[in-house]
Amino acid sequence: MRLIDTHTHLDFPDFDADRALVLDNASAQGVGRVVVLGVHQANWQRVWDLALADARVYAALGLHPVYLEEHRPEHLQALGDWLDRLRGHPKLCALGEFGLDYYLKELDRERQQSLFEAQLKLALDFDLPVLLHVRHSHAAVIATLKRFKPLRAGVIHAFAGSWEEAREYLKLGFKLGLGGAPTWPQALRLRKVLPQLPLDAVVLETDSPDMAPSMYPGMRNSPEHLPEIARELARVMDVEIEVLAQASSRNAAQVFGWK
Numbered sequence: 001m002r003l004i005d006t007h008t009h010l011d012f013p014d015f016d017a018d019r020a021l022v023l024d025n026a027s028a029q030g031v032g033r034v035v036v037l038g039v040h041q042a043n044w045q046r047v048w049d050l051a052l053a054d055a056r057v058y059a060a061l062g063l064h065p066v067y068l069e070e071h072r073p074e075h076l077q078a079l080g081d082w083l084d085r086l087r088g089h090p091k092l093c094a095l096g097e098f099g100l101d102y103y104l105k106e107l108d109r110e111r112q113q114s115l116f117e118a119q120l121k122l123a124l125d126f127d128l129p130v131l132l133h134v135r136h137s138h139a140a141v142i143a144t145l146k147r148f149k150p151l152r153a154g155v156i157h158a159f160a161g162s163w164e165e166a167r168e169y170l171k172l173g174f175k176l177g178l179g180g181a182p183t184w185p186q187a188l189r190l191r192k193v194l195p196q197l198p199l200d201a202v203v204l205e206t207d208s209p210d211m212a213p214s215m216y217p218g219m220r221n222s223p224e225h226l227p228e229i230a231r232e233l234a235r236v237m238d239v240e241i242e243v244l245a246q247a248s249s250r251n252a253a254q255v256f257g258w259k
Contacts, residue, residue: 003245131157176201
């Protein structure tokens with residue numbers, strides 16, 4: 001079984017003590033590639049260094065809405081400079097993580113929207129797919145994507161919406177990132193949506209170190225857990241694990257332009 005973890009934060013301090021071992025263990029279980037996402041200007045270099053140091057790691061860079069108070073106008077300019085400098089580099093696979101977060105009420109929605117649109121424009125300018133954070137904000141994200149119409153689309157990270165919302169993203173060419181959340185029995189609505197999703201619509205992810213699956217409650221999430229996550233998602237979707245794994249890896253390669 002070959003898997004791709006399309007969304008991790010392996011550069012976070014949670015992995016400082018055993019990052020190489022985590023990657024080795026994941027590889028031994030079939031997780032051949034891992035995407036690490038930048039979330040603010042301060043961690044882009046760390047993410048990039050990690051990608052350059054390990055053949056299994058690929059990088060995406062972005063300005064995450066949860067860190068809104070850290071972001072400055074010059075950071076958006078710096079992001080453009082990074083993308084320009086790395087244009088065409090095989091290790092840069094996407095722009096992300098960015099998007100809209102309406103769950104945290106203290107985050108100003110107008111500022112979020114402005115930053116969201118500015119990064120969508122960068123993705124268009126640099127012909128990059130996008131990895132989007134969407135929390136309690138599907139309507140606003142879908143409306144914005146319909147205006148911008150990104151040609152390479154990307155992934156809706158940690159999708160937890162309705163079938164109707166899923167259908168809108170699929171019409172726009174997006175894949176839906178599935179990870180630990182739907183492994184929990186209490187995720188009733190999401191577990192009803194999963195069997196309706198076509199296999200060409202999904203990619204697998206962990207969001208390590210966050211969003212631990214039900215089999216590792218309260219623990220640090222890891223790419224090592226992706227095979228077990230995939231197994232439970234395949235059960236919920238009523239497909240063979242190997243079929244889901246192949247579809248997810250094929251879809252991820254399509255998103256990132258990998259052969």
